[in-house]
Amino acid sequence: MSLRFALWAAAAGALIPVMAVLNGRLGRGLGEPLHAPVILFVVGLLACVMTALLTTRALPNPAALADANLLNLAGGLIVAFYVISATLLAPRFGVGNFILFAMVAQIIISALIDHFGWFGVMPRPVNLMRAGGVALLLLGLVITQLANDK
Numbered sequence: 640m641s642l643r644f645a646l647w648a649a650a651a652g653a654l655i656p657v658m659a660v661l662n663g664r665l666g667r668g669l670g671e672p673l674h675a676p677v678i679l680f681v682v683g684l685l686a687c688v689m690t691a692l693l694t695t696r697a698l699p700n701p702a703a704l705a706d707a708n709l710l711n712l713a714g715g716l717i718v719a720f721y722v723i724s725a726t727l728l729a730p731r732f733g734v735g736n737f738i739l740f741a742m743v744a745q746i747i748i749s750a751l752i753d754h755f756g757w758f759g760v761m762p763r764p765v766n767l768m769r770a771g772g773v774a775l776l777l778l779g780l781v782i783t784q785l786a787n788d789k
Contacts, residue, residue, distance in 0.1 A: 655725075655738060655741075656729075656734050656735075656738045658679075658722075658725065659725040659726070659729040659734050659737060659738065660729065660734055662675045662676065662679055662722065662725060662726040662729075663675070663725075663726055663729050663730040665678060665679070666726050667730075672726055672727055672730075673723065673726070673727075675726050676719065676722045676723050676726055679722055679726075680719070680722070721741070724737075724741075725737060725741075735783075736783075736784075736787070739779075739780060739783060740780070743776050743777065743779075743780050746773060746776055747773060747776075747777075750765050750769060750770075750773055753765070
């Protein structure tokens with residue numbers, strides 16, 4: 640089961656730089672980069688509705704949404720910030736640079752969330768080996784940026 644999840648997660652991650660490139664191209668084609676995320680979210684909403692209907696045969700219950708913690712809705716703002724950032728920064732900063740900085744930040748914040756149990760997740764303390772892996776990621780980030788300056 641975990642191999643299937645790992646492959647699924649890897650595929651989702653592999654498509655992120657592709658999304659950044661395609662959305663940047665869409666923004667150029669539309670003549671306004673900030674219109675590309677609007678189209679992306681319309682297409683994404685349709686895909687999510689279809690997936691929900693095909694797999695659960697239902698859509699979210701509006702009454703249950705009324706009881707939702709407002710903080711839990713911030714995920715929509717976060718994904719919007721990410722997509723807008725990718726659309727605007729990847730063409731200017733480079734897809735590789737954008738993804739590298741985003742990925743390193745994701746891993747650091749993920750380790751902190753796990754370590755401290757933020758947002759109610761089960762704490763998974765960061766051990767020396769995991770901290771070493773994060774340090775290597777940061778070193779890789781620095782090396783890639785030094786290589787860009789040459």
